[in-house]
Amino acid sequence: MTSNDKETPSPTAIVRPDLKELAKHLGVSQTTVSRVLNGSAKQYRISEETQKRVLAAAAKLNYKANVLARSLRSKRSKTVGVMVPEISEGYSTAVLGGIEDVLLLSGFFYFVVSHRHHADLLREYPSLLLSRAVEGIIAVDSVLEEDLPVPVVAVSDHHHRPSVVNIELDHMLAAHYALEHLKRLHHSEIAFIKGQTFSSDTLARWRAICKVAAELDIEVNPRLVTQLDDHGLGTEPGRAATVRLLERGEHFTAIFAFNDLAAIGAITVLRESGIKVPEQVSVVGFDDILSAGTNNPPLTTVRQPLQEMGRVAATTLLQMIQSERQEWPKHPIRVLPAFVERQSTAAARGRGAVQGKNFNSQGN
Template sequence: MTKKANPGHAHAEKLTRPVAGKSIALKELSAYLSLSQSTVSRVINGGAKAHRIAEATQQRVLEAAASFGYEANVIARSLRQKRTFTVGVLVPEISEGYSTAVLSGIEDALLKEGLFYFVASHRHHEELLAEYPRLMISRAVDGIIAVDTKMSEEVRVPVVAVSGHWHNQNSISVELDHIQAAHLALEHLQKLGHQRIAFIKGQSFSSDTSRRWKAIREVAKKLGIEIHPELTIQLVSPDAGPEPGHQATQELLARRIPFSAIFSFNDASAVGAITALREAGLQVPRDVSVVGFDDVLFAASSHPALTTVRQPLRQMGQIAATTLLGLIQGDGKLAPGSVITVHPEFVIRKSTTRSPH
């Protein structure tokens, strides 16, 4: 029996019901339905609602998948190739910011290839950092993507890290060029005449913290910018939102040491800093300029709109996922232990201006 696509989809392939021993690929099913592979994969893997896929489209996909035995053949393919076509993703937390942007890129790449993935959020709890990789392996994942999360050398599946900075022989790391990022931000503030810059460092558990601070110190020295210890403070709270930056800036202000700009570890803490400055009767950027890091979705809509270092977070997620697939498939393009470097941009908005001093 041959089933035809809806009228108007002339380019769709005709597809016959597979015979025993043969399987239908996602590409074939997508072509038959005249839909993208990612749309078909999202419906089959339960992601239709999150991506607002129309119910009529969902019904078409599920009916065709059932008609051609797609899901049954996925199981057969797994057995035949000794793979589960499942990937585990470890993140510190899931919020509207860094992790969500990276996950979006991971999802794009994995769903395009018809892979299922699940996410575990460890909140920096040591017992979960140790337990989750073991649980993922016990569920037969083909590989793991670790986002800002340190992994053990003992993990026995391919691993790709996003902002890992803990290089070992078993993983590939996708990392930002932090020297370039620091140069973009500090040169911008220097050109605006800022001499006394306060720095809000990241939490000690973040993989990016030490690498980014080292880059800032190195670039500041080259530019002739003095880093004042009394104007340097570290985020303490594990919360992902603006409150850690709010608390840090309150402490900076309590020291009563003048500064004209703040360079904050991420956009969330920069927004918290702006709130604390406003509560102290200071205006941004008239009195104090503020620079963030990441360029997450809310950076452009904050008040004032945030000047920030843009990490290509979605691209980093995509790179991590495609790199992991290459490791799983043994394509030999990159060996474990390799580092993939991505580059930042600098986005000037309304939170910085010339120094008032």
């Protein structure tokens, strides 16, 4: 080899800098470099210019963090588990979106498991997630029966326990929004579709509705109350519940449904039976899912801040992971609903809906 020849180092000869050397090269602290590379720069208000410098230098110098070794030394996996009833349009997906927003920015990985409210899976999943070294668990509309050795945040779980921090909607305010709206439109014969028996929100929301109805002097007629079936997905439980209402032959001018999917199912059945929405029957939903605004007609609904609830849950869990147990929130964290008025409600005109016992959803 001549003096002008240049030798290309083999891959094994490449020396990668460690975190300390990379920070020294940039003239910043190791903490700053770590926060940028872990995706938490925004959380700590690190300037975009510094972020770009760190990322450019890490790429140029071929810096690679040994995540496994770091987690073993610190006993940190930077992983959490998320339990949801199902992954489909509606409640769970919106909450997951908010959880994802926070975890991705914080450099955390997450496992998502869905259980469809099967008791055996609800029992098994916490242990399964713990075996994956999760540092905490977020339970979305999923009741956990036993205390766990990691922080737990529950979204819409109304079982208050010292070991779990709950994120709850103000159901009283939500009921006021919906029932005051219908009363203002002169609806006095209102049908109600309650949630499934397995949903954590069903009992809390129904108690709020009954209390607010009494305050507003609105009669809750048992013949105009039905409940979503525990089986079935999408709009089907709402369809079946509305068929049962119509088969009873009771007159009503409005429906307040447990969620938007049930409300959309109700509108479908009403239209199939020749009943106009909102001219004859007004329909109010709950949640304000993406399709609520594009439904025909666009759905009047109580907006549950689902993504915000997910963000609050994830932020709270990360704070619990990083703090001592005595610093955990001592009370449920309340979030507030809003009301969205669209075209599925109108003033009561006296005609309403009433069908005989031979009614079916095809109008035959």
